[in-house]
Amino acid sequence: MAKGSVQIVAERCKACGFCVEFCPTHVLALSSAFNAKGYHTPYMVHPDKCSGCDLCGMYCPDFAIFGHKDAAKETVAAAAPVSAVEAKEEQDAR
Amino acid sequence: MSELTELTVQNPVEEFLRMDRIPHIWCPGCGIGTSVNSFAHALIDAKIDTRNVAIVSGIGCTGRVAGYVKQDSFHTTHGRAIPFATGLKLANPKLNVVVYSGDGDLFAIGGNHLIHAARRNVDLKVICINNLIYAMTGGQTGPTTPNDVITSTNPYGTFDASFNLPYLVEAAGAVYVARWTAFHVRQLARSIQEMFAKKGFSFIEVLSPCPTLYQRRNKMGDGLDTMKFYKEVSKIRNGAATKDVALTKSGEITVGKFVDRERSDYRDLLHDRLLDSLGDDYVETEACTCQ
Ligand SMILES: Cc1ncc(C[n+]2csc(CCOP(=O)(O)OP(=O)(O)O)c2C)c(N)n1
Ligand code: SF4
Ligand code: SF4
Ligand code: SF4
Ligand SMILES: [Mg+2]
Numbered sequence: 275m276a277k278g279s280v281q282i283v284a285e286r287c288k289a290c291g292f293c294v295e296f297c298p299t300h301v302l303a304l305s306s307a308f309n310a311k312g313y314h315t316p317y318m319v320h321p322d323k324c325s326g327c328d329l330c331g332m333y334c335p336d337f338a339i340f341g342h343k344d345a346a347k348e349t350v351a352a353a354a355p356v357s358a359v360e361a362k363e364e365q366d367a368r
Numbered sequence: 369m370s371e372l373t374e375l376t377v378q379n380p381v382e383e384f385l386r387m388d389r390i391p392h393i394w395c396p397g398c399g400i401g402t403s404v405n406s407f408a409h410a411l412i413d414a415k416i417d418t419r420n421v422a423i424v425s426g427i428g429c430t431g432r433v434a435g436y437v438k439q440d441s442f443h444t445t446h447g448r449a450i451p452f453a454t455g456l457k458l459a460n461p462k463l464n465v466v467v468y469s470g471d472g473d474l475f476a477i478g479g480n481h482l483i484h485a486a487r488r489n490v491d492l493k494v495i496c497i498n499n500l501i502y503a504m505t506g507g508q509t510g511p512t513t514p515n516d517v518i519t520s521t522n523p524y525g526t527f528d529a530s531f532n533l534p535y536l537v538e539a540a541g542a543v544y545v546a547r548w549t550a551f552h553v554r555q556l557a558r559s560i561q562e563m564f565a566k567k568g569f570s571f572i573e574v575l576s577p578c579p580t581l582y583q584r585r586n587k588m589g590d591g592l593d594t595m596k597f598y599k600e601v602s603k604i605r606n607g608a609a610t611k612d613v614a615l616t617k618s619g620e621i622t623v624g625k626f627v628d629r630e631r632s633d634y635r636d637l638l639h640d641r642l643l644d645s646l647g648d649d650y651v652e653t654e655a656c657t658c659q
Contacts, residue, residue: 281377288396291592296551313396331379332409332553335401335591337390340379 278326278343280318286338289313293330293339299323302330302339384408384418386438393432397591399550399576400430400497404437406553407468407495410560421464424453426473428504429578430497433468447477450485453492461635464493464564471498471512475531479511486540486569488634493563494571498533499578500615507581514617518585532614537571538627544570545610545627550577551598552623559625568633575621586617 280301287309293316294302303319316339318324324341331340385408394400411418418439425434427446434441444452449467457465467474474482474496485492501519502508509519509526512533517526534545544566548556556574563570577583577594588594598621605613606624613622632640642650 281379286391288391290397290590292397292402292595295592295596329553331381332405332557333402333595334405335394335398336392337379337381337385337401337405340381342377 284315287315292333381408406556409557414561426469428470430470450481472502472510483540535610543568546625547573549575549598
């Protein structure tokens with residue numbers, strides 16, 4: 275059971291990949307979907323592994339993501355911008 | 369992605385930002401925004417009353433910080449952040465005055481102001497985002513650009529010596545000197561907290577990627593590649609002699625706290641001297657405040 279979760283404001287993201295790279299438990303991946311400016315935004319590929327440590331938030335230069343303990347998991351599920359199939363594919367590819 | 373309209377928890381950093389100005393102008397993978405997170409977390413963790421914090425920037429990509437933070441802030445002319453901040457601090461000693469600016473702004477056009485504020489030990493907290501270049505104006509060589517780097521003004525590579533900022537600032541008289549990179553988010557936040565507890569001229573150098581104008585011309589990849597490079601080559605050496613921490617294009621980066629010492633600050637010295645000389649005739653001026 276995940277101890278934490280993240281919130282993503284996709285429209286602020288510039289797809290730098292910092293959050294994906296430096297999440298200690300590799301929770302995140304850049305999705306294949308675009309935001310309005312054409313950036314591939316992150317989503318939780320392993321939501322169960324999130325500790326809510328907010329390291330992703332500390333790294334994000336665009337204030338687009340942040341991690342928190344518990345709560346608000348439902349919003350995050352809605353944030354995943356890819357289909358379940360794509361998510362599964364990316365998970366397998368890791 | 370528009371499903372995500374209701375955020376149930378808010379990023380605590382947003383309290384410190386003028387969110388109506390976000391998204392900001394910084395490029396994808398620029399490290400300046402990352403440093404702002406560390407700064408905001410330092411204020412949160414140290415429980416600093418932000419009504420007593422003023423942020424002063426010069427001109428440059430880094431200078432834009434003054435426009436994005438929600439504290440009292442001033443975006444001065446190029447190179448003049450330190451003299452503006454000095455006036456602010458002397459007029460209102462209760463303020464925590466932070467100078468947040470770029471390497472070019474602080475060490476090229478503003479270099480004289482910086483060394484003399486350090487010499488006098490003016491109580492300023494200086495955060496220098498060092499991307500090794502004049503970024504905003506197109507990537508010209510600056511006083512921090514290492515050797516053998518391609519810039520818009522050195523298309524065949526730089527060949528002149530660059531400043532070792534911690535060494536320079538220590539020699540000039542700073543009481544607190546540290547260096548981190550944009551990769552060291554938590555260490556940087558802790559260092560900024562320490563700086564807030566310090567009285568006197570304090571300085572933190574933050575190495576930061578400029579993928580658009582520095583890394584690109586030197587085929588050093590993007591912002592993420594630079595962050596990975598920082599992670600790989602940085603060595604934490606607290607207390608290292610600053611003469612030994614000069615930077616090269618791709619060599620080791622020494623990070624850590626190098627200097628932490630005590631010295632009377634400018635305002636105390638001024639106060640003591642006037643009291644000594646004038647005795648009872650000396651009247652302490654009221655701090656100017658803005659209501
Ligand atoms: C008096 C004056 N001279 C020159 C400039 C042009 N100028 C604007 S920003 C800048 C350099 C900024 O470099 P740095 O301080 O390192 O900031 P960065 O953009 O790299 O964050 C220069 C030369 C100016 N705005 N004003
Ligand atoms: S909060 Fe921590 S564990 Fe969760 S995604 Fe962010 S960095 Fe990873
Ligand atoms: S760190 Fe921020 S801007 Fe970069 S990919 Fe993650 S959410 Fe997007
Ligand atoms: S030009 Fe360089 S320093 Fe300026 S915003 Fe872009 S990446 Fe950052
Ligand atoms: Mg610069």
